[in-house]
Amino acid sequence: MTEAEIRGALAKILARIAPEADLASIDPGEPLQRALDIDSFDFLNLLTAIRDALGVAIAESEYGKVGTLQGLVGFLASRLADRPSDSSPLS
Amino acid sequence: MPSLGADMREGTLLHWKVKPGDRVKRGDIIAEVATDKGDIEIEVFEDGVVTEILVEAGREVPVGELMARIDGGAVAVPKPEPARVRATPAARRLAEERGVALASVRGTGPEGAVTREDVEKAAQTSTAEPRERPAEGVRLAIAAAMARSNREIPHYYLETRIDMTRALAHLAEKNQALPLEERLLPAVLLLKAVALGLREVPELNGYWVDDSLQKKDEIHIGFAISLRKGGLVTPALHQVDRKSLPEIMAGLRDLVPRARAGKLRSSELSDATVTVTNLGDLGVETVYGVIYPPQVALVGFGKILERPWVENGMLGVRPVVSATLAGDHRATDGARGAAFLDALARRLQEPTEL
Numbered sequence: 001m002t003e004a005e006i007r008g009a010l011a012k013i014l015a016r017i018a019p020e021a022d023l024a025s026i027d028p029g030e031p032l033q034r035a036l037d038i039d040s041f042d043f044l045n046l047l048t049a050i051r052d053a054l055g056v057a058i059a060e061s062e063y064g065k066v067g068t069l070q071g072l073v074g075f076l077a078s079r080l081a082d083r084p085s086d087s088s089p090l091s
Numbered sequence: 092m093p094s095l096g097a098d099m100r101e102g103t104l105l106h107w108k109v110k111p112g113d114r115v116k117r118g119d120i121i122a123e124v125a126t127d128k129g130d131i132e133i134e135v136f137e138d139g140v141v142t143e144i145l146v147e148a149g150r151e152v153p154v155g156e157l158m159a160r161i162d163g164g165a166v167a168v169p170k171p172e173p174a175r176v177r178a179t180p181a182a183r184r185l186a187e188e189r190g191v192a193l194a195s196v197r198g199t200g201p202e203g204a205v206t207r208e209d210v211e212k213a214a215q216t217s218t219a220e221p222r223e224r225p226a227e228g229v230r231l232a233i234a235a236a237m238a239r240s241n242r243e244i245p246h247y248y249l250e251t252r253i254d255m256t257r258a259l260a261h262l263a264e265k266n267q268a269l270p271l272e273e274r275l276l277p278a279v280l281l282l283k284a285v286a287l288g289l290r291e292v293p294e295l296n297g298y299w300v301d302d303s304l305q306k307k308d309e310i311h312i313g314f315a316i317s318l319r320k321g322g323l324v325t326p327a328l329h330q331v332d333r334k335s336l337p338e339i340m341a342g343l344r345d346l347v348p349r350a351r352a353g354k355l356r357s358s359e360l361s362d363a364t365v366t367v368t369n370l371g372d373l374g375v376e377t378v379y380g381v382i383y384p385p386q387v388a389l390v391g392f393g394k395i396l397e398r399p400w401v402e403n404g405m406l407g408v409r410p411v412v413s414a415t416l417a418g419d420h421r422a423t424d425g426a427r428g429a430a431f432l433d434a435l436a437r438r439l440q441e442p443t444e445l
Contacts, residue, residue: 015202020180022207034374037183041347051271
């Protein structure tokens with residue numbers, strides 16, 4: 001998947017978890033929870049939804065790498081690098 | 092109309108879920124009411140048959156007014172809250188800065204959400220005076236409760252710092268075996284440790300009523316949950332001292348979305364015997380809370396931060412959380428508060444016992 005596709009997938013996920021969040025308007029280097037105005041419960045829901053939609057389970061020990069939008073997108077991109085764009089499990 | 096908070100004065104009956112002749116059991120939801128804290132489901136506390144409905148839907152009812160009869164007993168029930176406005180966090184911040192009422196802005200974002208650009212346009216065309224609107228809803232309820240608290244309760248504050256190394260290691264170990272959606276958050280450990288600490292210092296778990304302390308046997312922790320539209324609610328997690336960590340996490344997973352959707356039950360808003368507020372997610376280091384009357388204590392937690400820590404003459408870096416106790420000096424003295432914080436810290440050093 002490309003980074004643009006990953007951002008598109010995240011936008012769909014956030015529409016359910018934090019419907020007011022607008023990925024396009026946030027600073028990609030800002031801590032994600034503050035940028036999205038979400039707490040640790042929402043963050044856990046976000047990770048669960050990412051696993052369900054993209055098939056990537058993020059371990060607790062990897063939280064430090066996904067604390068910003070930039071970090072999260074980069075992390076997912078590296079995990080999904082070998083996956084062809086048309087094999088996205090997103091429906 | 093039941094009181095769902097120390098300063099609740101009235102509520103609006105949205106609809107009945109029962110009619111005369113219906114049999115009800117303890118715990119059944121019999122009505123839904125709108126309050127300053129959101130829409131609340133009203134439970135019945137005894138078995139019986141509904142014999143009479145005394146209040147029709149849509150009416151604003153003062154606290155204490157009889158609303159229905161069940162087997163000769165009475166059931167009371169709660170002002171609709173303004174519809175939630177969808178807006179991006181950036182739009183909310185800008186609206187606050189510019190004094191723009193989000194409700195008056197037409198949203199062009201996803202699902203009609205108000206965006207930063209929408210607020211900028213509205214601010215340019217608006218001729219209204221900013222920041223002069225009176226408080227309403229949740230904000231007004233909080234204002235009343237907190238003003239009463241500061242007026243009536245002689246607060247004392249104690250703070251301690253707790254090494255979270257063992258607790259977090261225990262959490263990580265447990266989480267390795269749990270599916271993602273069931274992972275435990277540090278808040279769960281903190282809540283359980285508070286509950287067990289209150290068992291050791293029960294004077295902090297109860298109410299100050301009529302110039303006396305009413306200690307409560309059951310430990311129902313009001314957990315402060317911030318609302319996206321602003322303000323907060325503190326619904327109760329019941330009997331936290333008797334619950335396992337996964338049960339507390341399940342309780343929070345259930346409670347948090349319902350609190351934000353305005354779907355709490357009456358008992359969840361009226362039962363808390365103590366309050367815990369955890370502002371770690373917001374980056375706060377130390378919390379000096381205001382007790383929610385008639386409760387006599389509030390426990391605050393800040394962000395778990397890596398700090399220098401000396402133990403046995405050795406300097407190291409540890410994850411450390413600041414825990415504060417706000418106590419009602421009418422009910423307890425600092426010595427008992429200190430005993431509680433000591434118990435709390437001790438419990439968090441024995442996480443396998445939580």
